[in-house]
Amino acid sequence: AKKKELHIGGIFPINGTGGWQGGQACEPAAQMAFRDINKNKDLLAGYTLTLHPNDSECEPGRGAAVMYELLYNEPVKVMLLAGCSTVCTTVAEAAKKWNLIVLCYGASSPALSNRQRFETLFRTHPSATVHNPTRIFLMQKFGWSRVAILQQAEEVFISTVEDLEERCKAAKIEIVTRQSFLTDPTEAVRNLKRQDARIVVGLFYVVAARRVLCEIYRQQLYGKKYVWFFIGWYEDNWYEMQLEQEGINCTREQMKMAAEGHLTTEAVMWNQDNGTTISGMTKEDFRTRLHEELKKNGFNIDERLPEGYQEAPLAYDAVWALALAFNKTIEKLAEKGKKLEDFSYTNRGIRDEIYNALNTTSFLGVSGRTAFSEKGDRIALTQVEQMVNGKYNLLGYYDTENLKLKPWHNKEQWINGKVPQDRTIEKTVL
Numbered sequence: 001a002k003k004k005e006l007h008i009g010g011i012f013p014i015n016g017t018g019g020w021q022g023g024q025a026c027e028p029a030a031q032m033a034f035r036d037i038n039k040n041k042d043l044l045a046g047y048t049l050t051l052h053p054n055d056s057e058c059e060p061g062r063g064a065a066v067m068y069e070l071l072y073n074e075p076v077k078v079m080l081l082a083g084c085s086t087v088c089t090t091v092a093e094a095a096k097k098w099n100l101i102v103l104c105y106g107a108s109s110p111a112l113s114n115r116q117r118f119e120t121l122f123r124t125h126p127s128a129t130v131h132n133p134t135r136i137f138l139m140q141k142f143g144w145s146r147v148a149i150l151q152q153a154e155e156v157f158i159s160t161v162e163d164l165e166e167r168c169k170a171a172k173i174e175i176v177t178r179q180s181f182l183t184d185p186t187e188a189v190r191n192l193k194r195q196d197a198r199i200v201v202g203l204f205y206v207v208a209a210r211r212v213l214c215e216i217y218r219q220q221l222y223g224k225k226y227v228w229f230f231i232g233w234y235e236d237n238w239y240e241m242q243l244e245q246e247g248i249n250c251t252r253e254q255m256k257m258a259a260e261g262h263l264t265t266e267a268v269m270w271n272q273d274n275g276t277t278i279s280g281m282t283k284e285d286f287r288t289r290l291h292e293e294l295k296k297n298g299f300n301i302d303e304r305l306p307e308g309y310q311e312a313p314l315a316y317d318a319v320w321a322l323a324l325a326f327n328k329t330i331e332k333l334a335e336k337g338k339k340l341e342d343f344s345y346t347n348r349g350i351r352d353e354i355y356n357a358l359n360t361t362s363f364l365g366v367s368g369r370t371a372f373s374e375k376g377d378r379i380a381l382t383q384v385e386q387m388v389n390g391k392y393n394l395l396g397y398y399d400t401e402n403l404k405l406k407p408w409h410n411k412e413q414w415i416n417g418k419v420p421q422d423r424t425i426e427k428t429v430l
């Protein structure tokens, strides 16, 4: 018998430079997952999934336009996939009116962790706040209870800092100052110096990070008395890239000196070990297939780029989450004599079944263990690295859900082997 089609709306950042460069690999990764699932005999028997891809250019206005095209044109879509925080915010806030679940594979904004605004949102991309429990863990591990914050004035960093401040308060870690800047960090760095900040958490995009690093060098806020936390998803040699083009007036050597010893935190987006995942692939199998897929799609791949498309596993696993949830929903509906293909935009009952199924979905994907919190956030491990002599050393992983190390390698290095202090220790004259 002919298989029944389930139609999925896909909104991807294909063109446009508004978003992150990794986004372009998400549509090919999702297409790969649709093929794998439609071939899989153990899933969705009697059904076939059909993706309707569209380009949002990572721009919320375009995202809204393609969403309405998807909704006002046959066939009825049963779910939406979307990427980019701005597009997901727009799409997810509206989609609940059509009883559509929205699965976001590329949205890090903490604002999306809000069930009042986003009743039907789930995301395989962790919120930017996933770094914060790890930052607190590191402060406690190294005995720092007096820290400072330097951030770029962007929504994602503002809401991340709000979460970090709450966690610092709960952990009795004093935030001696919180400095923010739009594009020029000079004054903000000067204020850090005035407050004798020693342990600083930095939250900014990579172009701003290079300006901060040069300012750190010029104002001597680096070396054995200081520790900086940076974001870990910049390119590995971000501190020496594009210095001329961006008008950075520090040499590569100076940037490298200022960067020495800094710590980074980032969400783990590729399965930590090389075990076989639900699709039968290991993460390396996936990387190889993605590489081939991107070449076939005319991407100019060089050796490094597959790492550069770090979010591709999140798009691939989002489709597996969707398929597993549909599988569960079909069984549940059958008990009530209902069918998934009877979904319509006014059908709240089927939306609730899909929502409940996603809420309890958990599997090992190419992006690692994939499961969602009650706010629909991706539960993820974080990775900690330290820059030593211009290269990142892996220090370990942290499980923010169970608040434990997985594992820690004890490879951190400090100048003269001494962990920097978080304040000036008054010499007590005996």
Ligand SMILES: CC1(C)CO[C@@H](CC(=O)O)CN1
Binding pocket: 019, 020, 083, 084, 085, 086, 106, 107, 108, 109, 233, 311
């Ligand atoms: C880690 C990063 C680069 C954070 O931004 C995400 C895009 C977004 O949140 O709009 C993609 N992944």
